[in-house]
Amino acid sequence: MSDAPILEVRNVSRSYRKGGFFGGTHFKAVDEVSFTLPAKPQVFSIVGESGSGKTTLARMVLRLVEPSEGDIRLLGRPLTGKEGRINDLEFRRLVQPIFQNPFEAFSAYLPIEDYLRRTALNLRVAKTVEEANQLADRALRSVNLSLERIRGKYIRQFSGGELQRISVARALIPQPKLIVADEPVSMVDASLRMSIVNLFRTIVEEQGVSFIYITHDLSTAYYLSDQVAIMNRGRVVESGVPTDILDNPTEAYTRELMAAIPTVGERWSELEDIGRTYPTHSSRQQTGSNQPPANA
Numbered sequence: 001m002s003d004a005p006i007l008e009v010r011n012v013s014r015s016y017r018k019g020g021f022f023g024g025t026h027f028k029a030v031d032e033v034s035f036t037l038p039a040k041p042q043v044f045s046i047v048g049e050s051g052s053g054k055t056t057l058a059r060m061v062l063r064l065v066e067p068s069e070g071d072i073r074l075l076g077r078p079l080t081g082k083e084g085r086i087n088d089l090e091f092r093r094l095v096q097p098i099f100q101n102p103f104e105a106f107s108a109y110l111p112i113e114d115y116l117r118r119t120a121l122n123l124r125v126a127k128t129v130e131e132a133n134q135l136a137d138r139a140l141r142s143v144n145l146s147l148e149r150i151r152g153k154y155i156r157q158f159s160g161g162e163l164q165r166i167s168v169a170r171a172l173i174p175q176p177k178l179i180v181a182d183e184p185v186s187m188v189d190a191s192l193r194m195s196i197v198n199l200f201r202t203i204v205e206e207q208g209v210s211f212i213y214i215t216h217d218l219s220t221a222y223y224l225s226d227q228v229a230i231m232n233r234g235r236v237v238e239s240g241v242p243t244d245i246l247d248n249p250t251e252a253y254t255r256e257l258m259a260a261i262p263t264v265g266e267r268w269s270e271l272e273d274i275g276r277t278y279p280t281h282s283s284r285q286q287t288g289s290n291q292p293p294a295n296a
C-alpha cells in the first residue's frame, strides 16, 4: 500500500453548460487530464493562465467537484463511486487545501488559535483540548510561528503573508499526505512570496507531504517543483521536469507563459536570494547564460 502513488488522475474531464438555458452548449472546463504523483513526496505544479481549468481540477482532487468523466485515485483508492470510496473524515485527514485568499480561510469571529484547535478536534486527530494545542503548536512551528505568538489574535491582526503561513499550519494539523494549494501566493506581497514557497519545499523534505501547487506564475513553479504540467483550455498541453520544459518548450503557449515572467526587478532578485536563476530565452540570448541580467 505504501508504494501506491499518492494520486492518480486518469482521463478526468469536467463539463459545464455555457450560454443560455436554451441553446446553451456544453464545454469542458477540464478535458481528459491525466497525471500521477508518485509515492515519493514531491511538488507537482499546474501552471496556466486564468480560465485554463486549474481550479476546477483542484476542486476535483479535493472532492469538492465530481468529475464528469474519468477516475481519481488517492493511495490506490477511488475518490468517487461506491466501491472502496474513502470516507469523508479520512479523506480530510489525507488531503488538505490551501486557498488563494487567506482572509477567507478563517472565521473573523474566532481567535485563530481556537480555529486551529477546532480543526484538530473536528478531524479527530486530537481527543482533548490539550492534544489539540500540541498539534496546533507543532504545525505553527513548522511555519516559523507558535501558539504563543498568535495567542488571542483574530485574523484582522495578521498580515496576508502571516495568515497564509497560518493556513499552511492549519493544513498540516492532520499530517496529510497531500496539500492542494490553489494560487496560494498570488494575494501575498511579492516580498513574502518566496518565503512561503520555500516553506512548501521544507515541508516536502521534512514532513513527507506532497503538494499540488497551482499558479499562473511559471517562475515560482520552476523554482519549486519536481514536475510541472502546463494547462491551456482545460488540457494539459505539456508536462515533465521543469528544466526540460523551460529549456525546450514544445508549445507556443508555454513560450507565452515564459514571456510573461518579468525579467527585471524583484522577481530576479527573489530568485537570486535563494540562489537559483531562471532561464528565459531573452536572458540567454542577451547574456549567453541563465544568469539574471546585470541590471536586475
Ligand SMILES: Nc1ncnc2c1ncn2[C@@H]1O[C@H](COP(=O)(O)OP(=O)(O)O)[C@@H](O)[C@H]1O
Residues within 6 Å of the ligand: 016, 017, 029, 048, 049, 050, 051, 052, 053, 054, 055, 056, 057
Ligand atoms: N461551476 C461552474 N459553472 C460553469 N462554468 C464554470 C464553473 N467553474 C468553472 N467554470 C468555467 O470553467 C473554466 C475554467 O475555470 P477555472 O477552473 O476556474 O480556471 P482557472 O482556475 O485556471 O482560472 C472557465 O471558463 C470558467 O468560467
Ligand SMILES: [Mg+2]
Residues within 6 Å of the ligand: 054, 055, 056, 182, 183
Ligand atoms: Mg483558479
